Amino acid sequence: MILIIIFGCTLTIFAIESGPTCDCGQLRILGLKQSRMQGQDVQELQRQLKELGFYKRELNLVYDWNTYLAVNKFQKANNLTIDGIVDEKTWLNLAQALDKGKSQEVASEKLKPPEGEVFLLIDAYKKQMTVYSDGEPYHKFPVAVGKPSTKSPIGEWAVIAKDAHWGGGFGVRWMRLNVPWGIYGMHGTNKPGSIGTAASHGCIRMFNRHVKILYSWVDVGTRVKIIGRRDPIKITHNLRSGQSGKDVLLFQEKLREHGLDPGYTDGRFGDSTKKAMKDFKYIYGLKDDLVGDENTFYILNIK
Template structure:
């Protein structure tokens, strides 16, 4: 094969790989969009915001069908019933004003309040965040001691929040739209996820997002002032099963690497943070692991490695 053909083949392979990575990110990225007007159309509107609308109307007793993320006839009628019950124009159209009305009713009916944190001083020690997706709660630690708790919204069952040990790698004070008033990105290697405010305060305390962690806008402003780039964030909770289908090597990233790191830690080795990145700490851990178990002296996690770690 000529050098020209080899070059073309490599370019094609690189394009395919890049496209697959971008597609994966697109599927798993947080999609907390700005308000869009929801209404009944001939070509039915779909999206995570419609799923949230159905869920909140169901909690208020106006929607009794399955949540399906589609603005269908049942959703349209539920919106009209909500509008009628609250002396609003019965248009069947959902705009920002309707979202705010729904949030107000949820707060009133469920006694959801934004607990005042205005008088809190910033923690003096090193800040660490623990997010419990079971309890929908964030605990802020200062030098290893609990300092304050915030209610949060987490990923819904079909788009769970990323379980693992992450770091804040970017901050934006003017993100706007569905991300509320503040945005803090996490270094999850398989998508775009972060901690941010919300334009749907009624979702706080529930599993409603596309994977991101939502906070009340007044709370996220406080947290934003407490954390720096590099602040560690641990998310715990239930996740979908992870399969390892190939050997793992230094430099690779992904959910399979995260599972491998967790197993190394379980067996007494230190892979560093379980962040889905096969970096220096994970290299040291696999090297020690292979030495102790008498395996081939390299840095590849292969079938023998997976067998000993009970990774099938």
């Protein structure tokens, strides 16, 4: 079994069967127009082209003539249609070109899968994923995590869906986590320059070549834990079995701090949390109703 720990893209909620729908910074189709296109996506394009040696000017946020010429040169060098239009195919080729130049990791065919029990630790502070095998560090990958306004979900999750053919503007591979308040996952990126930063809408971005390696190591059911900085959580109502959300996650954390075992801190009030709640109420002589109420929150120091 593989266990993964992640720190750190929210997405609109859809059923798993509908496939991943990620809002992780989707880019416009860029091109040279009479009314010049401007924005951070243009600057990201210029930055990538400059790193690859195709763009020689200063970054200026404007899709101008010099940017157009640089795009044409890149498209010609990579056997793409030479039209100066930056669509998903061009973004993906840019990502792949940068992956080849920047990544110092061993190629996937030379990096053997971990043989022991595996878990992943994704540290939102360090922007790094560490793969453990039988409790020992096995390999590390740099990642991008959620930006301050859209932090990655902190907690202990599981992989509930995988898609090997997911690509387009977001790079390759998709592994979804069972976060109850949104769709979050790990995937490749068309923004390799964001790796090592807090830049996503909450998802974990990886270099495309790295996420291909990870994908082969992860199964549906793999446990995932995410640690990092998060926004304050308030509990505004009683908590009961069957509920889910950030308030339940906080409740689970507090039960664990008091020496009880609520199971995974996954924001779901299930059987393990019910057992911890039963033990808690017995210890403190509270009514055995399995309801998190004002008395419970007071003892757990939840404000």
